[in-house]
Amino acid sequence: MLDYLIKNAMVVDGTGKAAYQAHVGVKGDRIAAIIADETLPEAKKVIEAEGQLLTPGFIDVHSHADVSLPVYPGGDNSIMQGVTTFVGGNCGMGVAPAYNEEFSRFYVLGQLQMKGYLNICWKSFGEWLDYVRSFPIGPNYAPLVGHNAIRGSVMGLDYNRVATDEELEKINSLLKEALDAGAFGMSYSSDPGFAGHCADLRELKILFKLLEERGSYVTAHTRHHQNQWPSDDGRHYYGVYVGEPGDVLCGRYHGLLEFMELFKETPKLTACYSHLTNAFLAPMPHSQAMENAMLDETMCMFVDEPAAKGYKIYFNVLPHQNSLSGIRKVVYDLSLSLAYDKEFKNYTEADILVNSLKDQSFREKLKVYIKSGKFKMNMISPATDPYWADCFTFFTAKDESLLNKTLMDVTKERTDGPTAEMVYTNCLDVLFDLIVEDPDLEWALTCDKREYMATDRLLSNRRGMPMTDSPSFPEKSDKWLSPMDYGNPPLSYTAMIRYLVDVCREGKVISTEEAIRRITTQAAEMVGIAERGYIGEGMKADLVLMDWEKLNYVIDFNNPSTPPTGIRYVFVNGNVALEEGRLTHVLSGEVLTKQSIQKVYD
Structure with missing residues (x-):
């Protein structure tokens, strides 16, 4: 029966x-x-x-549910949208191995915002998997090992440099150990702020070679994926990279190129661009036709041409322009990057910052810092994207006339002047005024330019797949319930449905059968899920x-x-x-x- x-x-x-x-x-x-x-x-x-x-x-090929799975093991947000298997450990952000206690406390409990949620009771990757097996979970978990954890286990907090020969041998050994324990492959990130940023090509080539030998899989959060600015003191942190100044404009292109050149040296290796974006930056307003032309060139150069030559290359995409944004307090977003600056690090407390914004001289100094490029607001660096004020929409405010308006909308209502003045000066004045008027003002990033105007075009390519890029969350969640400390994104509960509705049923970009193939058979084959x-x-x-x-x-x-x-x-x-x-x-x-x-x- x-x-x-x-x-x-x-x-x-x-x-x-x-x-x-x-x-x-x-x-x-x-x-x-x-x-x-x-x-x-x-x-x-x-x-x-x-x-x-x-x-x-559905198989979610790019998830961070593994990080919060011990906190919310049900993975309710995945099940609610039909995801039965998630691939965890993406963006180099897995939590194992954890051989260096000092690094693991800094990285897992600090950078991944899991302090108070996790007790690190494992060292090897296999011990991490055994730990997850010790409690029931909702969806299936297909693990990747994250390069950050491997590098930190070997180099500790001294990871802001090229690895020595002896360290490279240990790094390679830990990758082998994770693959032996059952990891489907490795993820890594070359963006600043994490241990992988200073890994050189020699290190990556060694790891790629081992992955190829093992018939494995690699996925990359490519260098310069997000808007950022070059470091002038050798430090790297969120929004500030170590590298050439020209990569403010060409970095995203060079990051994709770097990954392509790496996987071409290991032709049997299955490779995937994580959250593929347009290789060509155009921050100013422009037509959909112009955006499509740049997207077509991106896919032709980095996906279609290598695929035609036999390389096993894929990519995944966040299926909505809101990206992984959740609601955030405006003063929190404004204060976040201040922690990295010697002068402004004492102004990160909300009350102190709000009171300081009442002082015009402080405002002028803060404007200079924001325009310096060392400041990043959520996913956007105002110095690299002058039209950043178009990207944030207010959702909670004492003044209800602000609701569902962008910062630029409000700037145009409150001030006059030419467009350039609105973009570079007035929007900051208005932002400061709004915070002083309402310290509890909340907004969300509703236009993440990694996906804005791009989702449908990218997912027209048969090698593209949607993903959630999200932690595990419970069925009913307050908007602030996020172990990763950036608010709870609606996309965490809706990504696959948005893809099926917007791209397939309503958008008619691809057929129903093709849409399902991408998130089932193709996803399984790419990662190696039997x-x-x-x-x-x-x-x-x-x-x-x-x-x-x-x-x-x-x-x-x-x-x-x-x-x-x-x-x-x-x-x-x-x-x-x-x-x-x-x-x-x-x-x-x-x-x-x-x-x-x-x-x-x-």
């Missing part, structure tokens, strides 16, 4: 082939039967699914049943956990994790490890 029989579903099997009607049986943790017109077997529960789509469970991502007899029963026409989402920064609609059932390893749109809180996820994988379809 089957445990479940899903009757009359339109099966989108994950291969990209046309949907077909069938009955699908689940027994234990497997898909036991796919039946067309035969007599139906008995089942403990029958689910009528006529007119609804049955797909493989037995998942495809509806076939004998495969693991990770399944999503949805009402395609009712599929939708809500963007509400004040209520970020507003659930999407249209997802009816989610199965994880044959167990119902979501039933009739409601979480069951049955935690049946598994820690997956690297196995050999073969195509299971023609």
